[in-house]
Amino acid sequence: MSVKLATITKPGSHRAMNRVKYAPSQLQAISRMALIVQKYGGTSVGSVERIGAVADRVARFKSEGHDVVVVVSAMSGETNRLLALAKEIQANPAPRELDALLSTGEKVTTALLSMALHERDVRARSYSGNQVGILTDSAHNKARIQDIKLDTLKSELDAGGVPVVAGFQGVDVQGNVTTLGRGGSDTTAVALAAALKADECQIYTDVDGVYTTDPRMVDGARRLDHITFEEMLEMSSMGSKVLQIRSVEFAGKYKVPLRVLSSFEEGPGTLISTEEDTSMEAPVIAGIAFNRDEAKLTVIGVPDNPGMAYRILGPVGEANIEVDVILQNSRGENETDFTFTVARSDMDKAAQLLTPVVAELGAGEVLTDDHIAKVSVVGVGMRSHSGVAATMFKALADVGVNIQMISTSEIKISVIIEEKYLELAVRSLHSAFGLDTVETTA
Amino acid sequence: MSVKLATITKPGSHRAMNRVKYAPSQLQAISRMALIVQKYGGTSVGSVERIGAVADRVARFKSEGHDVVVVVSAMSGETNRLLALAKEIQANPAPRELDALLSTGEKVTTALLSMALHERDVRARSYSGNQVGILTDSAHNKARIQDIKLDTLKSELDAGGVPVVAGFQGVDVQGNVTTLGRGGSDTTAVALAAALKADECQIYTDVDGVYTTDPRMVDGARRLDHITFEEMLEMSSMGSKVLQIRSVEFAGKYKVPLRVLSSFEEGPGTLISTEEDTSMEAPVIAGIAFNRDEAKLTVIGVPDNPGMAYRILGPVGEANIEVDVILQNSRGENETDFTFTVARSDMDKAAQLLTPVVAELGAGEVLTDDHIAKVSVVGVGMRSHSGVAATMFKALADVGVNIQMISTSEIKISVIIEEKYLELAVRSLHSAFGLDTVETTA
Numbered sequence: 001m002s003v004k005l006a007t008i009t010k011p012g013s014h015r016a017m018n019r020v021k022y023a024p025s026q027l028q029a030i031s032r033m034a035l036i037v038q039k040y041g042g043t044s045v046g047s048v049e050r051i052g053a054v055a056d057r058v059a060r061f062k063s064e065g066h067d068v069v070v071v072v073s074a075m076s077g078e079t080n081r082l083l084a085l086a087k088e089i090q091a092n093p094a095p096r097e098l099d100a101l102l103s104t105g106e107k108v109t110t111a112l113l114s115m116a117l118h119e120r121d122v123r124a125r126s127y128s129g130n131q132v133g134i135l136t137d138s139a140h141n142k143a144r145i146q147d148i149k150l151d152t153l154k155s156e157l158d159a160g161g162v163p164v165v166a167g168f169q170g171v172d173v174q175g176n177v178t179t180l181g182r183g184g185s186d187t188t189a190v191a192l193a194a195a196l197k198a199d200e201c202q203i204y205t206d207v208d209g210v211y212t213t214d215p216r217m218v219d220g221a222r223r224l225d226h227i228t229f230e231e232m233l234e235m236s237s238m239g240s241k242v243l244q245i246r247s248v249e250f251a252g253k254y255k256v257p258l259r260v261l262s263s264f265e266e267g268p269g270t271l272i273s274t275e276e277d278t279s280m281e282a283p284v285i286a287g288i289a290f291n292r293d294e295a296k297l298t299v300i301g302v303p304d305n306p307g308m309a310y311r312i313l314g315p316v317g318e319a320n321i322e323v324d325v326i327l328q329n330s331r332g333e334n335e336t337d338f339t340f341t342v343a344r345s346d347m348d349k350a351a352q353l354l355t356p357v358v359a360e361l362g363a364g365e366v367l368t369d370d371h372i373a374k375v376s377v378v379g380v381g382m383r384s385h386s387g388v389a390a391t392m393f394k395a396l397a398d399v400g401v402n403i404q405m406i407s408t409s410e411i412k413i414s415v416i417i418e419e420k421y422l423e424l425a426v427r428s429l430h431s432a433f434g435l436d437t438v439e440t441t442a
Numbered sequence: 443m444s445v446k447l448a449t450i451t452k453p454g455s456h457r458a459m460n461r462v463k464y465a466p467s468q469l470q471a472i473s474r475m476a477l478i479v480q481k482y483g484g485t486s487v488g489s490v491e492r493i494g495a496v497a498d499r500v501a502r503f504k505s506e507g508h509d510v511v512v513v514v515s516a517m518s519g520e521t522n523r524l525l526a527l528a529k530e531i532q533a534n535p536a537p538r539e540l541d542a543l544l545s546t547g548e549k550v551t552t553a554l555l556s557m558a559l560h561e562r563d564v565r566a567r568s569y570s571g572n573q574v575g576i577l578t579d580s581a582h583n584k585a586r587i588q589d590i591k592l593d594t595l596k597s598e599l600d601a602g603g604v605p606v607v608a609g610f611q612g613v614d615v616q617g618n619v620t621t622l623g624r625g626g627s628d629t630t631a632v633a634l635a636a637a638l639k640a641d642e643c644q645i646y647t648d649v650d651g652v653y654t655t656d657p658r659m660v661d662g663a664r665r666l667d668h669i670t671f672e673e674m675l676e677m678s679s680m681g682s683k684v685l686q687i688r689s690v691e692f693a694g695k696y697k698v699p700l701r702v703l704s705s706f707e708e709g710p711g712t713l714i715s716t717e718e719d720t721s722m723e724a725p726v727i728a729g730i731a732f733n734r735d736e737a738k739l740t741v742i743g744v745p746d747n748p749g750m751a752y753r754i755l756g757p758v759g760e761a762n763i764e765v766d767v768i769l770q771n772s773r774g775e776n777e778t779d780f781t782f783t784v785a786r787s788d789m790d791k792a793a794q795l796l797t798p799v800v801a802e803l804g805a806g807e808v809l810t811d812d813h814i815a816k817v818s819v820v821g822v823g824m825r826s827h828s829g830v831a832a833t834m835f836k837a838l839a840d841v842g843v844n845i846q847m848i849s850t851s852e853i854k855i856s857v858i859i860e861e862k863y864l865e866l867a868v869r870s871l872h873s874a875f876g877l878d879t880v881e882t883t884a
Contacts, residue, residue, distance in 0.1 A: 048530040082550065088490040090557040097560070100568045101553035104546040108524065111543035115532040118539070126542045130572065131617050152617075175573050175594075 034199035035067045035157075039167065039189035042076035043206050044263035045109050054204075054263065055116035058162060062122055067157050069196065071167045071189040072113055074105025095140030099169075099179045103129070106166035106185070114164045123161035127152065129169035129177070134188065136170035136178045143170055143178035145187065148195040165192065186247035194254035201256050203243060204263035209270035210235065212435040213288040218427050220436035224270045224286060229258075231286040232272045234378040234412045248272065276380050284381035284388060285433040288426050291374045292419060294324060295347035296404070298339040299354060301364030311361065312338055315353045321346040325374065325407045325416060339405060341416065344370045372404065373422040376414040377429060389413055395432035401425050476641035477509045477599075481609060481631035484518035485648050486705035487551050496646075496705065497558035500604060504564055509599050511638065513609040513631040514555055516547025537582030541611070541621045545571070548608035548627070556606050565603040569594065571611035571619070576630065578612035578620045585612055585620035587629065590637040607634065628689035636696035643698050645685060646705035651712035652677065654877040655730040660869050662878035666712050666728060671700075673728040674714045676820040676854045690714065718822050726823035726830060727875040730868050733816045734861060736766060737789035738846070740781040741796060743806030753803060754780055757795045763788040767816065767849045767858060781847060783858065786812045814846065815864040818856040819871060831855055837874035843867045 038058065045051050054070075061068050082101050086093045093101075110126035117124035129136075133149025156163045167185025170178050180187050186203055193201035208223060210232065215221035227235070229252030233245065243260060251258040251272065261269030302308050309328065316323060326340045342350050347370050354366045382388040392413055396403060401424060405416035417425055430436060480500065487493050496512075503510050524543050528535045535543075552568035559566035571578075575591025598605045609627025612620050622629050628645055635643035650665060652674065657663035669677070671694030675687065685702060693700040693714065703711030744750050751770065758765060768782045784792050789812050796808045824830040834855055838845060843866060847858035859867055872878060 048527060051531065085490060085550075085554055086557055089493065089554055090561045093553075093557045094560055097553045097556045097568055100556075100570075101550060104549045107546045107549075108527075108543060111535075111539045112527055112531055114539045114542075115528055115535045118536055119532045126539055128542075128619075131619075177570075177573075 033065050033067070035069070035196060036061060037069045037071065037189050037193040037196065037198045037201045038204060039071040039185055039202065040073065040204045040263055041185065041206070042073045042079070044204050045072055045113065046076035048112070050263075051109070051112050051116050054113060055120055055122070057263075058117060059120045059122050062162065068162050069153065069157070069192055069198070070113065070162060070164045071185055071192060072106060072109040072164065073167050073185040074102075075109055078105040078108065096176055099140045099143075100177050103166070103169040103177045103179055106168050110164045110166045117162055117164070123159070124164055125156055125161055127163055127165045129166055129188070130171040130175075132163065132165050132192075134170035134191070136172055136180070138172040138174070138176065138178065140176075140178055142181040143172070145170060145180070145191045148191060150195055153192070153196065184244070184246075186244045187250060190247045190250045190254070190256055190258065193256045194250070198256065200259055201251065202259045202261055202269075203247075204261055206262065206264065207260070208262035208265060208267050209260050210272070211287065213290070213426055213430050217290075217423055218288075218430045218436075220430065222435060222437050225268065226271045226273070226275075227286050228276055228380050229272055229274060230411050231378050231380055232258075234376065234409070235287060235289050243272075284385045285377050285379035285435065286381075287378055287435065288429045288433070289376045289378055290422060290426055291324075292422065293343050294341045294372050294374045294416065295344045295368065295370035296339060296341050296372050296416065297347065297350055297354065298337055298367040298369075299358060299363050299365075300337055300367060301335045302338045303362060304334050304336045308336075308361065309338065312354065312357060313340065315357060316340075316342070316350050319349065319353060321350050321353075325405060325414065327405050327407065341372070341374070341405075371419045372416050373419040374414055374416055375422065375425045375429065376412050377433060378412045380411050382411060382413070391432055392429060395428045396425055399424050399428045401428075475507050475509070477511070477638060478503060479511045479513065479631050479635040479638065479640045479643045480646060481513040481627055481644065482515065482646045482705055483627065483648070484515045484521070486646050487514055487555065488518035490554070492705075493551070493554050493558050496555060497562050497564070499705075500559060501562045501564050504604065510604050511595065511599070511634055511640070512555065512604060512606045513627055513634060514548060514551040514606065515609050515627040516544075517551055520547040520550065538618055541582045541585075542619050544621055545608070545611040545619045548610055552606045552608045559604055559606070565601070566606055567598055567603055569605055569607045571608055571630070572613040572617075574605065574607050574634075576612035576633070578614055578622070580614040580616070580618065580620065582618070582620055584623040585614070587612060587622070587633045590633060592637055595634070595638065626686070626688075628686045629692060632689045632692045632696075632698055632700065635698045636692070640698065642701055643693065644701045644703055644711075645689075646703050648704065648706065649702070650704035650707060650709050651702050652714070653729065655868055655872050656732070659732075659865055660730075660872045660878075662872065664877060664879050667710065668713045668715070668717075669728050670718055670822050671714055671716060672822055672853050673820050674700075676818065676851065677729060677731050685714075726827045727819050727821035727877065728823075729820055729877065730871045730875070731818045731820055732864060732868055733766075734864065735785050736783045736814050736816050736858065737786040737810065737812035738781060738783050738814050738858065739789065739792055739796065740779055740809040740811075741800060741805050741807075742779055742809060743777045744780045745804060746776050746778045750778075750803065751780065754796065754799060755782065757799060758782075758784070758792050761791065761795055763792050763795075767847060767856065769847050769849065783814070783816070783847075813861045814858050815861040816856050816858055817864065817867050817871065818854050819875060820854045822853050824853060824855070833874055834871060837870045838867055841866050841870045843870075 040054050058068055058070055079102055086101055107128050114124040114126040132152055135147040136143035136145050153163050167188040168179050172178050190201050210224050210227055211221045213221045232248050255274050258272040259269050321342055324341045328336055328338050347368055351366050351368050358366055377392055401417055401421045403415045407414045482496050500510055500512055521544055528543055549570050556566040556568040574594055577589040578585035578587050595605050609630040610621050614620050632643050652666050652669055653663045655663045674690050697716050700714040701711050741754055763784050766783045770778055770780050789810055793808050793810050800808055819834055843859055843863040845857045849856045
């Protein structure tokens, strides 16, 4: 799914702004001698120079008295290079061999970063997933971490060193190398932070934090200092590139404070934790998320009997088509309309699958629409504040945006609207919930 | 040391010749259901196409009923690419990290070759040195194999699969990845062959065997069907690129039949084993080796007291300068001349080191000469045949080549001569010992 999300930064303008506005860094709040797990993605270690910059930052944290464990991805481009080699040989390589192949990329980075740390007189050691004892199940290409042996890590930390761990990989009980799936380095970092009971898990990436909405769409979009796990899940479940959803779930489950920061500039980033912002001025809504990659299918005149939803969505699910919003509208006495949304690229296939089902059910017809978009307001604050839905619907009505579907969760309200109104809707909601930047004087 | 050796093939002409002359392949002598360890070097797996060619060959051996274990090097260029990255970061990387880095190259090849075998419906699995249980000491960059656990390999062989093992690497008792030093994949192959009691260890390279001398120098140079370990050691100790000397020693110690073959063309290669050729027409001499990279240092007028050799060579050895031939010539009653040879690039440094020693010893002066070369005749046959030295010296005298130094071992006679006579000397010796190609009609 190609998704525009509220967590993407606008390059340039916002960076300068943040430096002024968020000067009292939350990083300074980390207690002395904290244990920090830092994860650096592919672009952050994409060249020898960037590896040097990472080493500089790690060295600084060490010199400030913190203990640091570093998790790294493969240098950007490396995983694709290896994949291309494999694909030249075999269209569908065995998962075990693909894991053996791809896992080498992260190992290269661990060794290079360790060297860069040595060059800065910082004691450091590289570790593969196997060496650090990251035990996973045997589901190659998408393995799940089962256990982490901490002896090696702890003794290196005790000795004052920086363990540099290969992300994205582990080993199963038979000694086979496994990978956690693409982007799994985030999961490695969170798992290590949880196991080590680290004070914070910092995810360094190419964006400087989580925003109230996409700054490319709304000029006044603000970087959030803080967001809860639940809010982040609602934001990122729609396809944020900032954090893997699995790592957020993982961090939430083990209550590991997670911080998203830029590896290319200084700044406090966004802290994701269990703590809600309880200050007087705490906003009810954390941000406005949206997704253009939605298409709607409506089955008209479905007999209103039990089991209908399953009979409609069963074949869709079996075809591995992910369904997002599901809605059932009563239409007549013995009939109902059944509507759901899928990714746009899946719409035609889903409609095709429904044709025999509709005939079988004696339903009417299947209507499709791929000119829709989804807008969501997200915030734990709405649990205690009534009127969020009212504010949302009024704001949309004020600018003449018609709502096609509504779907709610405990901390999120989503509406499906015509795509051409998307920007208008996001801007008015951002403003209506008081998320716009308030200009301050230095 | 840059060394021209008798084991380098001449591309082109000899290939065609060998096909005619060695048609009844010694490979066919391998018994049915043999266990063969095959090692493929960097150029043999240097591209996806070449990896495919290797897979074709392995598949053929499997289809003939043999069990095959494959050991691979990193794709050509890969180790240098990784080294260059490291050197950009640190002039002298920690040996442990260099091993962690470089060992990834072979792992990549194992996965790719396994995929290529799968594509040919051959069951195969990749293994790192760690996974296959190659236990080494902790001497990073030059580790020595201490033990090999065979469980994994054997169970894969029992299941009818082809284990594809990363060469050049192992793991120490602490779980650190080690490397055996450059070219160590040969050692891995021989060690696995020894541990598995394989019928043959085949080293595939870019030359098609061991020659009686350098075919680029002597047109009549012949590929040897067979050579003993001792002969091969005497040939390769002078710097052959065909086989690592350590792997030959290793193979000799464990009596693993070793075969050098080309991975780019079919042919029986050269078998290196303990068996001497006892046929009637067995040649006394296996080949003529030579080395241009020699420089001579002579200390004149050394007092003829005990300990002089040590006092002269001690400082040279401490400076890590390798000494080749050592000779002491009696000159007068209480004085002697002490001569030794080193690589040309080391001559000036060695002379410098000797200056204070000579003064201290009250010796005369140090003479240097870097216009010399070494020629050796090698053959186990000379143990039972007197007259080899006489034949050698006569052949050189016949063409007017003056001998400066003579050094002998049980199966080798080396002479140091003026460099400009090198080709003349090699050709006349090759002819004098009956090694020239005898033209045959098909």
